[in-house]
Amino acid sequence: MEDKITLTITRRKFTEILIGLVAVFFASGAIATILKYLWPESGAKGESTEVMIANVDEVPTGSVKKFMFNNKAAVLLHMPAGFRAFGSICTHLGCIAYWKPDENILFCPCHLGKFDPNTGTVVSGPPPSPLPAIDIIVKEGAIYALKWKDPEYVKTISYYAGAA
Amino acid sequence: MSLSEKLYAWFDERLKLSELLPPIVKHPAPEKVTSNPLYCLGGTAFLCFLILVLTGIFLAMYYKPTPVEAYNSVKRIMTEVPMGSLIRSIHHWAANTMIAAVMLHMMRIYFMGAYKKPRELNWVVGVSLLLITTTFGFSGYLLPWDQLAFWATKIGTGIAGSVPVMGGYISLILVGGTDIGAETLTRFYAIHVLILPATIVVLLLLHFLMVRLQGISGRL
Numbered sequence: 001m002e003d004k005i006t007l008t009i010t011r012r013k014f015t016e017i018l019i020g021l022v023a024v025f026f027a028s029g030a031i032a033t034i035l036k037y038l039w040p041e042s043g044a045k046g047e048s049t050e051v052m053i054a055n056v057d058e059v060p061t062g063s064v065k066k067f068m069f070n071n072k073a074a075v076l077l078h079m080p081a082g083f084r085a086f087g088s089i090c091t092h093l094g095c096i097a098y099w100k101p102d103e104n105i106l107f108c109p110c111h112l113g114k115f116d117p118n119t120g121t122v123v124s125g126p127p128p129s130p131l132p133a134i135d136i137i138v139k140e141g142a143i144y145a146l147k148w149k150d151p152e153y154v155k156t157i158s159y160y161a162g163a164a
Numbered sequence: 165m166s167l168s169e170k171l172y173a174w175f176d177e178r179l180k181l182s183e184l185l186p187p188i189v190k191h192p193a194p195e196k197v198t199s200n201p202l203y204c205l206g207g208t209a210f211l212c213f214l215i216l217v218l219t220g221i222f223l224a225m226y227y228k229p230t231p232v233e234a235y236n237s238v239k240r241i242m243t244e245v246p247m248g249s250l251i252r253s254i255h256h257w258a259a260n261t262m263i264a265a266v267m268l269h270m271m272r273i274y275f276m277g278a279y280k281k282p283r284e285l286n287w288v289v290g291v292s293l294l295l296i297t298t299t300f301g302f303s304g305y306l307l308p309w310d311q312l313a314f315w316a317t318k319i320g321t322g323i324a325g326s327v328p329v330m331g332g333y334i335s336l337i338l339v340g341g342t343d344i345g346a347e348t349l350t351r352f353y354a355i356h357v358l359i360l361p362a363t364i365v366v367l368l369l370l371h372f373l374m375v376r377l378q379g380i381s382g383r384l
Contacts, residue, residue, distance in 0.1 A: 040341040071343055094318065162342030 053085070053136070053143045064099040069134055069145050070163040075099065075106070076136070076143060077117050085134035085145055086120045087160060092127040094159040106131065129153075132160065197380050205269035209297075210368070212262035219255040220357065227307065229353035231346050234309035259301060266297050278381040286374040289367055296364045303356040309349065317344055317352070 053076050054065045065076045066088070073096050075088040086106065088097045095110035105123055106115040113125035120131035133149040148154045154164035165173075176182050197203045226245055228237040241248040270290065273279050279287035306317045321344070325335030340347025 035337075038337050038340075040336060040339075040347060071345075 050137075051145050053145055055142050056138060057141070059083075059143070062101065066098075067145070070148075072160055072163045074134060074145070076145075077106075079118055081118060083136055083138065083143055084118060084120075085136045085143075086115075086131040087134065087148075087154070087163070088131065089157075089159045090127055091129045091131065091157050091159065092125070097131065129157065132157065191376075193380065202272050203380070205265050205272055209262050209265035209269055212258045212265060213364070213368070215258040216255060216262065217361070219251050219258065222251050223255055224357060229307065229349050231309065231349060234307065234349060238308045259304065263297060263301060266294050270294060276381065280381075283374070283378055283381060286371060286378065289371050289374065293364065293367050293371060296360055296367065300356065300360050300364075303352045303360065306344075306349065306352045307356065314344060317348065321348075 051067070051069065053067045059065050059076060059078045061078050061080060063078055067074050067076060069085075069087065073088045075086055075098070077084045077086075077099060088106065089095075090097050090108035090110065090113050092108065092111060092113050095108050097106045097108040097113065097115060099117065100107040103114070104117060106117050106120075107113070108115075108125070108127065111126050113127040114123040115121065115127070115131050116123050120133050122128075122130055132154045135146040135149050137144050137146055148164050151164040154160045172181070193203075223241065226237055226241050226248065228234060238252070241252050243249070273287065273290065279290075302317075302320055305320075306313045321335045321339050324338055325331045327334060336342070338348075338351065340351045
């Protein structure tokens with residue numbers, strides 16, 4: 001331990017270090033390439049697109065249809081008041097909520113979260129915020145999902161990452 | 165001269181076996197080591213590893229890492245393939261036993277003080293091996309593609325994602341997107357059967373080499 005550590009740099013050593021740094025510089029190009037390869041494509045996704053969910057006669061009043069919207073589980077409900085669509089990933093811990101007709105709620109089985117099927121707001125249970133609503137349009141006897149009603153809100157829910 | 169002696173002589177003449185083998189194979193260990201089963205824990209872990217390699221190779225012949233086929237191929241291994249359930253169960257139990265053996269091995273090293281100079285580096289390699297072993301377990305857990313697998317991976321990648329600053333990028337590269345799906349399955353499969361085995365073999369070689377160079381530590 002009491003030996004002094006000395007560092008002598010000769011001109012030759014200095015040149016070697018420089019050449020080594022150049023080698024590291026070029027090698028880092030390979031690392032960037034590998035990272036680029038591993039980076040998922042879906043990381044940067046553009047605007048959501050119109051998707052057909054179902055034909056109107058497939059979903060009579062009081063029934064539901066599950067579908068995928070921007071790669072997230074979503075649900076279309078035909079309430080007496082009309083069609084409604086929500087992202088069905090529970091805002092609490094990311095389980096999938098489903099339609100429970102006997103209680104007239106969207107129900108998350110993991111921690112008994114309950115959502116209003118008309119508005120998506122939390123009725124009871126641990127979910128911190130409502131299910132995000134999806135704008136829909138009915139044309140030519142079919143129902144289409146257009147976009148998130150509030151994309152800024154969807155961006156704040158971690159379970160909907162990449163969907164808005 | 166018997167047949168086995170003849171064969172040995174044939175190889176010996178060409179490969180210098182009698183000169184090279186004895187220092188490797190004939191390596192007597194102290195009495196206190198051979199008589200104490202606690203010294204077998206590392207070897208138990210290695211035996212589990214060998215069993216896992218063998219059964220893993222057999223499982224890979226039927227397993228298909230796609231969301232549609234993964235669960236069905238595992239089901240097929242368990243119900244239709246002759247001896248399939250045996251192979252998979254052995255893989256399952258050897259994996260559990262290996263984690264237990266590695267943990268106990270580490271506790272033995274710790275409580276006997278066997279990590280002290282000059283064996284610090286072997287302790288470092290050993291802890292890396294422990295991490296590799298648990299990563300093996302984590303990546304293999306997703307492959308059956310059932311509810312347990314999905315949610316365990318959801319939680320695991322969520323923990324990785326909670327690392328400050330880098331977390332989001334780590335989970336993005338690990339999951340291969342924002343959701344656990346086909347990309348995640350193939351990534352975990354590649355990690356489980358290609359990356360980790362290559363890494364663990366190198367580390368095991370270093371681990372065993374250092375044991376031979378430094379010997380087994382004396383008891384405190």
